[in-house]
Amino acid sequence: MPELRINGLSARVDDGATVLDAAELVFVEIPTLCHLKGCEPETSCMLCVVKDVATGQLIPACSAKAIGGMEIDTECDEVQAARRDILNLLLSEHVGDCEAPCTRICPAHLDIPRMLRELERGHMDSAAWIAKRDLAIPSVLSHICPAPCEKGCRRAQVDQAITIRELHRTEGSVREFGNSRIPGLTPMVTPMEGAGKKVAVIGSGPAGLSSAWKLCQLGYACTVFDEATQAGGTLRDHKTLPMDVLDTEVEWLAGAGIEFELGPAISLHMVSDKFDGVVFAETEFSGTHFADAFYAEEHKLAVKAVANGKAAATALDRFLKGEPPDAAERFDSKIGKLRESEVRELCKNSSAGSRQVITQSISNFGGTEAARCLHCDCRKPLSCKLRKYSEQFGADQQEFPADERGHVRLIGHNEAVVFEPGKCIKCGLCVKITKRADEELGLAFTGRGFNTQVAVPFGENLQDGLKQAARECVDACPTGAFAFKEGGEIKN
Numbered sequence: 001m002p003e004l005r006i007n008g009l010s011a012r013v014d015d016g017a018t019v020l021d022a023a024e025l026v027f028v029e030i031p032t033l034c035h036l037k038g039c040e041p042e043t044s045c046m047l048c049v050v051k052d053v054a055t056g057q058l059i060p061a062c063s064a065k066a067i068g069g070m071e072i073d074t075e076c077d078e079v080q081a082a083r084r085d086i087l088n089l090l091l092s093e094h095v096g097d098c099e100a101p102c103t104r105i106c107p108a109h110l111d112i113p114r115m116l117r118e119l120e121r122g123h124m125d126s127a128a129w130i131a132k133r134d135l136a137i138p139s140v141l142s143h144i145c146p147a148p149c150e151k152g153c154r155r156a157q158v159d160q161a162i163t164i165r166e167l168h169r170t171e172g173s174v175r176e177f178g179n180s181r182i183p184g185l186t187p188m189v190t191p192m193e194g195a196g197k198k199v200a201v202i203g204s205g206p207a208g209l210s211s212a213w214k215l216c217q218l219g220y221a222c223t224v225f226d227e228a229t230q231a232g233g234t235l236r237d238h239k240t241l242p243m244d245v246l247d248t249e250v251e252w253l254a255g256a257g258i259e260f261e262l263g264p265a266i267s268l269h270m271v272s273d274k275f276d277g278v279v280f281a282e283t284e285f286s287g288t289h290f291a292d293a294f295y296a297e298e299h300k301l302a303v304k305a306v307a308n309g310k311a312a313a314t315a316l317d318r319f320l321k322g323e324p325p326d327a328a329e330r331f332d333s334k335i336g337k338l339r340e341s342e343v344r345e346l347c348k349n350s351s352a353g354s355r356q357v358i359t360q361s362i363s364n365f366g367g368t369e370a371a372r373c374l375h376c377d378c379r380k381p382l383s384c385k386l387r388k389y390s391e392q393f394g395a396d397q398q399e400f401p402a403d404e405r406g407h408v409r410l411i412g413h414n415e416a417v418v419f420e421p422g423k424c425i426k427c428g429l430c431v432k433i434t435k436r437a438d439e440e441l442g443l444a445f446t447g448r449g450f451n452t453q454v455a456v457p458f459g460e461n462l463q464d465g466l467k468q469a470a471r472e473c474v475d476a477c478p479t480g481a482f483a484f485k486e487g488g489e490i491k492n
């Protein structure tokens with residue numbers, strides 16, 4: 001039984017074991033993309049490289065045999081830099097958007113495609129839940145937001161942008177689901193780590209309401225203070241916003257657990273003595289600095305104020321948990337502008353042809369407008385290992401720009417499993433799995449060199465190649481290349 005050291009930790013393994021097996025024994029995580037337990041190593045991605053200290057060589061941990069006396073380093077700068085280069089190369093030919101353009105542009109990052117999918121399926125409560133979760137005051141914003149998201153909507157390349165702003169008007173549905181649990185979705189307010197702690201938000205404008213709502217969702221007991229007798233801040237001065245819409249949103253937030261202390265002048269000392277954390281979201285405090293306080297700048301664009309409120313709440317939450325102030329941004333692969341043929345390809349994701357008439361609320365709307373969405377986001381934004389590791393190793397998609405970007409293609413869009421060749425990193429796992437599962441046709445690599453790609457042999461349909469191994473292929477595929485059409489992982 002060879003004994004070797006991984007990052008100084010001693011590991012004794014069976015004969016024939018790999019360096020990766022040894023690392024697992026001592027709980028050292030090595031990133032892999034093309035490795036699957038029970039399959040011969042493919043050694044195609046090379047992300048699992050580690051340093052053999054004696055020889056100074058970088059070796060692939062998934063295939064290198066563990067030899068007695070070996071000294072392995074999995075963390076040195078050289079290993080990190082090699083992994084980053086590998087990811088940058090993979091990303092240079094990766095044709096995929098982790099997030100949809102509309103979500104990126106929305107300052108509050110509403111998960112628009114997900115909301116639209118729920119609407120399209122007639123799940124009004126789930127759609128309203130998503131709008132509420134991400135925007136705090138979605139109905140107010142549906143009246144006054146300039147809708148920058150719609151300006152970035154790809155559907156405009158086909159006919160007209162989706163009327164996203166109208167679709168997050170939740171007043172018709174919001175009362176139906178209240179604060180209850182929606183099947184398949186996590187509860188609106190979860191007893192999380194914030195539980196037991198009390199936080200205060202000074203100011204009840206859009207930034208304050210949004211901060212309070214985010215803190216409430218994170219499990220804090222939250223009180224909003226304002227000298228005004230009604231919550232809403234500058235929203236109360238808005239000429240085109242019906243005040244009953246604002247009242248309903250505030251009422252709903254109160255019903256969800258946010259306390260409001262309105263009217264009498266408040267003493268800041270009283271607040272700082274009684275609460276574990278404070279967010280200042282009121283213009284008159286913005287010039288003053290308080291140690292350990294967090295600031296959510298109110299903004300004349302309410303959606304920006306909402307975004308500021310969420311950011312301040314997240315920062316306070318991290319502070320109270322003793323985490324570093326800045327959370328790492330999620331990695332986001334970007335395709336950029338689509339060619340005309342590619343927009344047509346994405347239209348396969350849309351079940352509706354043309355624009356429909358909008359009615360007053362999404363409850364009445366029936367999802368016909370939502371059905372026009374091209375669903376530009378990725379189907380595996382949470383489980384994609386390429387995204388996870390790109391984030392972890394600080395990869396940069398622009399480091400090695402490709403001469404010509406690959407094409408967006410959707411294969412099998414009418415079937416249960418969708419294959420997007422542009423997202424395939426040619427790891428070979430799906431090919432091995434279909435072989436192991438004795439699929440009659442299965443999958444194979446076709447073409448040569450740069451044009452190599454995964455396909456069902458003889459040009460047959462995806463469903464004929466994946467009769468038994470579909471789920472296994474989707475689960476093993478390290479990216480969003482293979483995904484269930486109706487999969488859709490839920491971002492929280």
Ligand code: SF4
Pocket residue numbers: 094095096097098099332333378379380381382384385386387423479480481
């Ligand atoms: S496959 Fe992964 S990296 Fe590519 S778009 Fe999807 S989530 Fe992003």
Ligand code: SF4
Pocket residue numbers: 100101102103112113116152153154155162164372373374375376377
């Ligand atoms: S088509 Fe849908 S997912 Fe794509 S940008 Fe427009 S609203 Fe967003």
Ligand code: SF4
Pocket residue numbers: 423424425426427428429430431454476477478479481482
């Ligand atoms: S489609 Fe197959 S070859 Fe391509 S990344 Fe997914 S599992 Fe690997």
Ligand code: FES
Pocket residue numbers: 031032033034035042043044045046047048049060061062063
């Ligand atoms: S080469 Fe080892 S996991 Fe890909």
